[in-house]
């Protein structure tokens with residue numbers, strides 16, 4: 014099946030990650046240039062690579078190149094004969110391998126710098142990297158080491174006041190290094206530099222578009238599933254699983270079975286709404302399996318967030334397995350094969366996170382994870398979105414004619430409202446949290462702010478406070494409103510909600526939701542807080 018992998022269908026640039034916090038951005042910028050690329054840890058052995066990249070980018074790194082445990086690249090990258098671009102630490106790594114000299118900056122350079130472009134009429138290939146930048150360009154620097162001497166054969170193509178070797182290139186080996194970071198928007202012509210590298214230097218075709226992806230992916234799914242194979246998919250109504258489901262439906266029609274598990278902690282009216290939207294607008298026959306009693310029964314008495322998450326994750330698996338078996342029975346006479354495949358909406362950030370060369374990071378939260386389904390099920394995975402970022406998924410959704418309402422939906426976690434009710438999850442608490450959340454989102458939409466906010470929800474706190482309503486003392490619970498802005502959900506800023514909107518929301522929640530007499534607004538960023546309260 015390897016001939017169907019995406020990196021064999023598109024010209025692919027390989028980005029080797031040395032742990033910089035900007036490595037994902039390099040990936041984003043290259044894709045924005047219309048070129049497909051993949052991020053792998055810098056420890057990737059070239060002999061184990063399943064494809065030949067058209068070019069390689071070495072990222073920056075928080076390490077000092079002189080550190081004992083500093084990460085290093087497989088020297089075989091230099092034997093592949095493809096263009097290489099080193100960024101910051103990546104440049105230093107090139108120098109280390111090619112015999113240059115690296116030294117410690119007298120003054121750590123952090124922030125903006127003026128790059129002066131140096132042209133070489135007699136060496137036209139190296140001029141390509143900074144082509145179109147004019148004589149000078151503002152770049153962004155973040156380093157404490159720099160080159161004291163470039164390796165043999167490298168010429169300076171750009172300098173700043175503090176860095177003599179701000180950009181270097183090798184005319185015949187096609188190896189380049191830059192001390193600045195082209196991937197951050199503070200480098201004004203950064204996107205142009207990366208475009209120059211992947212297109213004009215590596216010669217990649219700029220055909221990575223979501224339109225071409227659709228055709229290739231549908232073909233790929235058909236080849237994998239075969240003419241009679243059947244597929245089940247866990248579909249939540251979230252944008253990822255909806256887009257994945259639409260692709261699958263377009264590829265194999267009614268041999269795809271979408272299942273939404275009602276775990277009793279979905280948003281108000283959510284299951285029915287999702288079912289109707291998916292059926293009426295996308296032609297996907299989604300089956301809602303009501304397992305709310307099972308989930309709520311198992312959650313009874315549980316206060317610990319991690320326990321809640323695990324119970325919900327495991328129960329999902331159980332319900333899902335049972336359902337797949339039922340579908341097999343039901344379709345036994347259809348002439349279709351048995352269900353062999355499980356559709357997942359895994360995105361590239363999930364994949365990237367699990368490949369870091371530093372190994373897995375500390376567990377902050379156990380994300381309910383469909384991946385867990387696999388241990389017990391013999392189903393093989395199909396993950397059409399595995400190579401995509403969330404904004405690419407949204408673009409894909411639009412091309413697949415999925416409504417804006419679905420495409421721009423705020424993400425909703427699998428464990429749902431259970432991790433937004435602090436303390437014990439009971440049907441009564443679910444009802445309060447749901448009602449408050451519904452009003453909150455409705456008012457955000459009324460105010461025209463839904464798209465500006467990346468994710469918003471109401472959390473129900475387990476504490477009571479004193480209030481006065483109709484001259485009576487009340488002693489009731491607190492709703493905490495959360496709204497964040499983020500692109501990647503790894504970091505997030507709290508959203509500056511206009512006061513008049515807050516006022517309306519607070520009024521409505523206190524008046525309309527029984528059991529709540531106080532509303533507060535969460536002004537914490539991630540980090541150090543997280544988006545969900547549990």
Ligand SMILES: Nc1ncnc2c1ncn2[C@@H]1O[C@H](COP(=O)(O)OP(=O)(O)OP(=O)(O)O)[C@@H](O)[C@H]1O
Pocket residue numbers: 246247248249250251252253254255272273274275276357358359383422423424425426427
């Ligand atoms: N209630 C549910 N029923 C069936 N599958 C679910 C349910 N909740 C989550 N899933 C599965 O878990 C996967 C991961 O959930 P996740 O919330 O990350 O993605 P999503 O719901 O598709 O999109 P979004 O991130 O926008 O909410 C989903 O793609 C879906 O396959």
Ligand SMILES: O=c1[nH]c(=O)c2[nH+]cn([C@@H]3O[C@H](COP(=O)(O)O)[C@@H](O)[C@H]3O)c2[nH]1
Pocket residue numbers: 322378379380381382424425426427428468502539542543544545546547
């Ligand atoms: O499908 C999911 N299953 C989970 O278990 C889960 N936990 C958190 N989230 C979502 O992940 C993003 C980051 O959330 P945190 O800042 O709370 O970790 C936010 O978008 C959260 O809603 C989940 N999604």
Ligand SMILES: NC(=O)CC[C@H](N)C(=O)O
Pocket residue numbers: 033072073074075076077078100101102103155156157158159
């Ligand atoms: N941003 C970077 O890649 C920094 C590389 C290295 N840590 C230095 O300080 O020079």
Ligand SMILES: [Mg+2]
Pocket residue numbers: 249251424425426427
């Ligand atoms: Mg979701």
